[in-house]
Amino acid sequence: MTEVAAKPVPVSTEPVPRSASQAADRRAILILAAAIVALNAVLAFVGLWIPFAWLAILASFVLVVMICERLGRMVPLRRRTAYERALAFGFPALVLLLWQFSAQMGLINPTWFPPPTRILAGLWDMTVRYDKFSQTSLIGRPWLIPEYFGRDGLAGVWTLLSESHVLATISRVMIGFVLGSIPGILLGVVMGVNQTVRLMLDTTLSAIYVLPKIAIFPIVMLIFADPFGEGPKILVVALAVFILMTINTMAGVRGIDRVYLMAGRNYGANGWQMMRHVIVPGAMPVIFAGLRIALGTAMIVIISVEFLRAKQGVGFITFYYWEVLNPEKMYAGLLVVMMLGVVLTYLLQWLQRRMMPWQR
Amino acid sequence: MNSMAPSGAPRAPKIVARNVTKTYPTLAGSITALDDFSLDVAEGEFVCIVGPSGCGKSTFLRMLAGLEEISSGTIEIRPGSDPGKPLNSVVFQEYAIFPWKSVIENVAFGLRMRGIGHRERHETARYWLDRVGLGKFADYYPHQISGGMKQRVSIIRALANDPEVLLMDEPLGALDAQTRVVLQEELLRIWEETRKTVVYITHSLDEAVLLGDRVILMSAQPGRRLATFEIDLPRPRSIDAMNTPRFAEYRAGIWDQLSSEVIRAMELQQ
Ligand SMILES: Nc1ncnc2c1ncn2[C@@H]1O[C@H](COP(=O)(O)OP(=O)(O)OP(=O)(O)O)[C@@H](O)[C@H]1O
Ligand SMILES: [Mg+2]
Numbered sequence: 236m237t238e239v240a241a242k243p244v245p246v247s248t249e250p251v252p253r254s255a256s257q258a259a260d261r262r263a264i265l266i267l268a269a270a271i272v273a274l275n276a277v278l279a280f281v282g283l284w285i286p287f288a289w290l291a292i293l294a295s296f297v298l299v300v301m302i303c304e305r306l307g308r309m310v311p312l313r314r315r316t317a318y319e320r321a322l323a324f325g326f327p328a329l330v331l332l333l334w335q336f337s338a339q340m341g342l343i344n345p346t347w348f349p350p351p352t353r354i355l356a357g358l359w360d361m362t363v364r365y366d367k368f369s370q371t372s373l374i375g376r377p378w379l380i381p382e383y384f385g386r387d388g389l390a391g392v393w394t395l396l397s398e399s400h401v402l403a404t405i406s407r408v409m410i411g412f413v414l415g416s417i418p419g420i421l422l423g424v425v426m427g428v429n430q431t432v433r434l435m436l437d438t439t440l441s442a443i444y445v446l447p448k449i450a451i452f453p454i455v456m457l458i459f460a461d462p463f464g465e466g467p468k469i470l471v472v473a474l475a476v477f478i479l480m481t482i483n484t485m486a487g488v489r490g491i492d493r494v495y496l497m498a499g500r501n502y503g504a505n506g507w508q509m510m511r512h513v514i515v516p517g518a519m520p521v522i523f524a525g526l527r528i529a530l531g532t533a534m535i536v537i538i539s540v541e542f543l544r545a546k547q548g549v550g551f552i553t554f555y556y557w558e559v560l561n562p563e564k565m566y567a568g569l570l571v572v573m574m575l576g577v578v579l580t581y582l583l584q585w586l587q588r589r590m591m592p593w594q595r
Numbered sequence: 596m597n598s599m600a601p602s603g604a605p606r607a608p609k610i611v612a613r614n615v616t617k618t619y620p621t622l623a624g625s626i627t628a629l630d631d632f633s634l635d636v637a638e639g640e641f642v643c644i645v646g647p648s649g650c651g652k653s654t655f656l657r658m659l660a661g662l663e664e665i666s667s668g669t670i671e672i673r674p675g676s677d678p679g680k681p682l683n684s685v686v687f688q689e690y691a692i693f694p695w696k697s698v699i700e701n702v703a704f705g706l707r708m709r710g711i712g713h714r715e716r717h718e719t720a721r722y723w724l725d726r727v728g729l730g731k732f733a734d735y736y737p738h739q740i741s742g743g744m745k746q747r748v749s750i751i752r753a754l755a756n757d758p759e760v761l762l763m764d765e766p767l768g769a770l771d772a773q774t775r776v777v778l779q780e781e782l783l784r785i786w787e788e789t790r791k792t793v794v795y796i797t798h799s800l801d802e803a804v805l806l807g808d809r810v811i812l813m814s815a816q817p818g819r820r821l822a823t824f825e826i827d828l829p830r831p832r833s834i835d836a837m838n839t840p841r842f843a844e845y846r847a848g849i850w851d852q853l854s855s856e857v858i859r860a861m862e863l864q865q
Contacts, residue, residue, distance in 0.1 A: 495693060497662045497687070498693070500662060501660055502681075502704050502708050502752070502756060503705060503708040508708055512696075512708075516693070517695070593695045593737075593738070
């Protein structure tokens with residue numbers, strides 16, 4: 236070992252260039268913020284903001300992005316998650332705030348774009364209201380459960396639950412989803428494994444897949460003794476999910492690396508073991524990706540069906556409030572649809588973590 | 596071609612492959628991956644196959660395992676006295692350990708397929724995991740361990756299955772030089788204990804000479820049998836055998852023929 240090699244290289248502990256760039260970032264943020272204010276103020280002052288609204292909004296958005304990127308560079312690593320969360324929730328909050336502001340200032344027509352506060356008020360009103368005529372409420376007035384239970388027992392609770400729009404929609408979606416996805420996955424596996432079945436069914440399924448499911452709703456209604464009951468609604472959801480899951484699962488099975496099939500065979504797996512230990516787990520990532528899409532499709536189908544023909548359900552009230560020209564509550568209905576989507580997606584993700592523990 | 600055991604006494608052939616040919620149909624016409632390849636492997640013999648990349652070594656091994664159709668010719672593996680034993684187990688070049696099973700479940704996979712109970716198969720799997728230094732990783736999933744560890748899992752999955760014939764396709768290919776030497780020794784030791792019939796594909800001539808009773812050299816595409824080298828080094832061997840002049844002689848002899856074949860293979864691919 237020579238002396239030169241042993242000599243330690245001086246390491247600077249002071250991140251000099253970094254703090255310099257931070258100061259530059261700070262300055263840039265101020266300038267950019269000023270630019271946003273100036274741009275909008277000038278446009279508003281000369282009365283050109285409204286005709287050029289889209290341009291002003293786009294420019295402001297770009298400037299906000301630039302500000303946030305500089306802010307992001309200044310955030311220390313341990314605050315990173317907090318920063319990312321702030322961006323994810325802060326931006327929609329900002330949009331809502333602007334919406335509120337512009338609706339109140341009359342920049343946008345509050346009849347068609349009611350301010351968020353009024354939508355929330357509408358949502359609250361819908362939640363606490365019981366419609367005597369149709370005997371429905373939004374979530375089934377859970378605060379009355381003790382009273383009804385005391386009076387009529389479980390039957391009373393059931394009366395309350397069955398008046399709920401949200402529960403009606405959720406149960407249609409969930410039942411349809413399960414009834415469609417399980418046979419869909421089974422048929423998809425068969426089609427993935429067996430070439431004959433695949434050749435026989437593939438074209439037909441692709442043809443049905445592109446058909447809007449709402450277009451076959453009238454036919455589905457005719458099949459049932461009670462065309463206006465729950466049967467047809469659940470069946471269209473199930474059909475849509477079934478087709479999608481069949482096609483998806485088939486792709487998942489076909490995409491399994493051949494070497495896993497060879498390994499399964501070489502280590503003595505019989506037909507059933509091959510399914511359980513190689514094919515189904517191998518296709519699982521694609522199956523769950525498919526379930527996620529199928530959930531979205533199921534929501535679309537059920538809401539459209541409820542628009543079309545239902546006396547209960549989130550789609551029904553949304554459409555109803557549009558018909559009676561109550562946009563606040565119509566938006567509130569859409570909000571409920573979105574919340575349902577979020578909740579169901581979380582459920583699916585939970586299931587995915589349970590069933591695929593090997594994926595982090 | 597009559598194979599002789601290193602001791603000179605003829606033993607019953609365990610594997611008989613006769614005039615095996617494999618052609619793959621492709622859009623640009625058919626490719627002959629393996630051409631008129633014959634090989635006898637005696638019971639308890641360790642045969643190494645070397646050859647340029649793409650000469651059909653993996654194809655041959657998969658055909659031995661019955662995982663690939665044979666275009667013409669015959670392959671036979673004679674079953675042993677114990678009908679419960681699996682005929683062959685493959686260590687795949689691509690590891691092929693299941694990402695959805697934990698390390699220990701992967702190792703116990705073959706036993707489970709044969710209906711061996713949870714306790715017994717996990718005991719066997721643990722024994723092998725400890726033997727290759729993976730005891731601590733039993734409950735990890737493959738994506739949580741390194742490439743070299745995956746390769747070890749793939750090797751002991753085959754060993755735990757205790758087959759009549761072991762078919763290994765570059766089982767130490769993805770290992771660093773140090774781990775490789777350690778595992779070569781371990782493989783030698785395991786083989787001395789079990790004396791299994793092994794067909795072993797490798798790119799390393801050192802490995803081939805160190806492990807094999809015989810080294811088969813294959814030609815570039817289409818794969819044919821180019822030469823056979825009997826490795827008459829004393830058993831039991833250890834890694835020290837690599838420092839003997841005999842070893843160097845064998846190695847040089849094989850390299851002499853292989854190098855010209857590798858160059859020919861590279862010219863073919865252009
Ligand atoms: N499914 C296939 N379809 C067409 N050609 C194939 C197929 N599988 C292998 N081949 C061809 O057969 C030849 C032999 O392939 P193989 O994998 O057996 O080579 P190898 O000797 O194992 O090579 P390496 O040492 O790189 O692993 C190659 O030329 C390859 O292109
Ligand atoms: Mg290969």
